[in-house]
Amino acid sequence: MTARVLVVDDQPANIKLLEAMLNAEYFEVVTASNGPEALAVCARGLCDLVLLDVMMPGMDGFEVCRRLKQNPQTAQLPVIIVTALDQPSDRLKGLEAGADDFLTKPINELALITRVKSLVRLKTLTDQLMVRASASSELGMTDPxxxxxxxxxxxxxxxxxxxxxxxxxxxxGLAEAGHRVDAESDPQEALFRIAEGPYDLVIVSLDLDGFDGLRLCSQIRSLERTRLLPILVVAQADETHRLVRGLDLGVNDYLLAPIDRNEMLARVRTQVRRSRFMERLRDNVHLTMEMAITDGLTGLHNRRYLERHLAGLVDQAAQRQRPLSVLLLDIDFFKSVNDTHGHDAGDDVLREFSRRVRRTVRSMDLVCRLGGEEFVVVMPDTESRIAEMVGERIRERIAAQPFLIEGGERQLAVTVSIGLSARSGRGDTPETLLRRADEALYRAKREGRNRVAAAVA
Structure with a gap:
């Protein structure tokens, strides 16, 4: 694993020591000797993690950390405070400033490298989600x-x-701070509860009777639903080797017994904050993906989705020697609706048209809007004869009742012409199926519209 680590310290000897440790693990190191210089490096996106000394002239490490965490552009940048200060109040001050960890000098090299690797993994995942979510701004969505x-x-x-x-x-302690806590003593039952969720954080004791707490952590990380759920473990002071192993498994943070209440609240608050940010990013990514394949007006899948999935349906039908039919739908005289009643009325017609089509076909059928007033219905495991009956049912449902426009104040009669094609078993491709359906559609229009015409294979 490679990453760029910013070492911030006003003592050259300390920089050299940390630089040697990190270089030995193939991390790239950049340095800064004071707070403003460190903030400038971070603002330019030149590092993946910050090792930050506290005692520096001018701006101390606590203030540097606080400013990094208050800036949305650097808020997710991992920060490890490295200092000779070892009092609980110092640790709490660092955690309240937003630090991800607080290591005291002299530095344990194994603990440092393991912690750096763990936080770099988290940063890499966050960056990946940020890149995907950034596409949302191009679609007019919320800035990630x-x-x-x-x-x-x-x-x-x-x-x-x-x-x-x-x-x-x-x-x-957590309830007094306003958190909602469920407690579970059985680790297997806990795994079921975690999977059912939703939780912002799980706290796992490593010294459970008759069960290895790290195994539960591993199980949490192996489930898709809980893979990104923050884990905070509680360990004894002499369990350093187990903590190192836990961080390798994906544990996010830890508390040492006896637990300091204020430190616990600070670490929990940090993990809950990160959990919510990651959840926001995931939702943003999922919504962006959904928008990329969904027609915003009708809620149907769009042309992009059809192009990507029709080929798979055709291949599957060929491999299994099963029938497959395609209906191509075009609303009759739709241009006159927009010209006479306006585009808002046209949108009302398109939305209601989509609803009627969806209610007529099966859930397994693929309904897409190609664009404008053209729609496609792909019907797996459906012979031409059955597809023609479905097409006729769609035609009847569209023509049976007028469409409401202008907020329900006016009614408009609407009809649809439909072209049908079916897999012939002679090397059909998505393109040939759509072309034959298009030819059948034009024949339906030439013959007077408001009808279903089947293509000749």
């Missing part, structure tokens, strides 16, 4: 950076802990 500094309050948390006294202390 909006809300980058999400709230970490009132999280939904599952605690997996079988020690009654520790469980009650954690639950009470």
């Amino acid at each position: 950076f909006d809300g980058a500094v999400a709230s970490g309050d009132h999280g939904r948390i599952l605690l997996v802990e079988d020690k009654p006294s520790r469980r009650s202390r954690i639950v009470e």
Whole structure:
């Protein structure tokens, strides 16, 4: 794994030491000797993670971290504070500033490298989602950076802990801070509850009786639904090797027993905030993908979706020697609707037309809007004779009742012409099927419209 790490320290000897550790693991290192210089490097996107000293002249590390986390452009940049300060109050101050971790000097090289690798993996995943979500702005959707500094309050948390006294202390501490906490002592039952969710965070004790807490963490990471769910583990102070292993497995953060309440709240708040931001990004990506294949006016799949999936349906029908039929629909005299009543009325007709078609065909049939007033229905496992009956049923349903326009104030009679083609079994392609359906459609129009015409294979 390679990444660019920014080391910020005003002492050249400290920079050299950290640089040597990171270079040995093939990380690229950039350096800064003060806060403003570090902020400038981060603003230009020149690093993937920041190792930040606290005691620096002018702007200290806490303030640098606070500014990074308050800027939507750098809020998701992982920050590890590295300092000689080792008091609980110092650790809390760093976590409240938004730091992802707080390591004290002298630095344990194994712990440092493992933590860096874990956070770099998270940064890589976040970057990938950000790139995909950025396409949303081109589609007129919300900028993915909006809300980058999400709230970490009132999280939904599952605690997996079988020690009654520790469980009650954690639950009470989190509940007092406004989080909603479910507690579970059985790890297998916990896995079912996590999968059913939704949770912002799961807290797992590593010293569960008769069960390895790391195995539960691994199981959480193996499920598609929970693969990105933040995991915070509770470990004993002498379990460094298990923590390192946990970070390798994808654990996001940890607490050492005995648990400091304020540190727990700070770490939980950070993980809940990150969970919500990642969820926002995933929703943005899914919506962007949906918009890319969906017609915004009718809610049907669009031409792009048809082009990508019709070939697969045709191939599948050929391999299984099954029938497949295609209906090409064109609303009669639609141009006159727009010219006479306006485009809003035309949109009303298109939406209602789509609803009637969808209600007429099967759920397994693929209904797409090609553009304008043209639509396609692809019907797997359907012979030409049955498809013609379905086409006739669509035609009747469209013509049976007038369409309401202008907010229901006026009615408009609408008819449709339909061309039909079916797989002939002689090397048909999507293009040949659509071409024959198009030829049949034009014949239906020439013969007087408001009818179904079948192509001759």
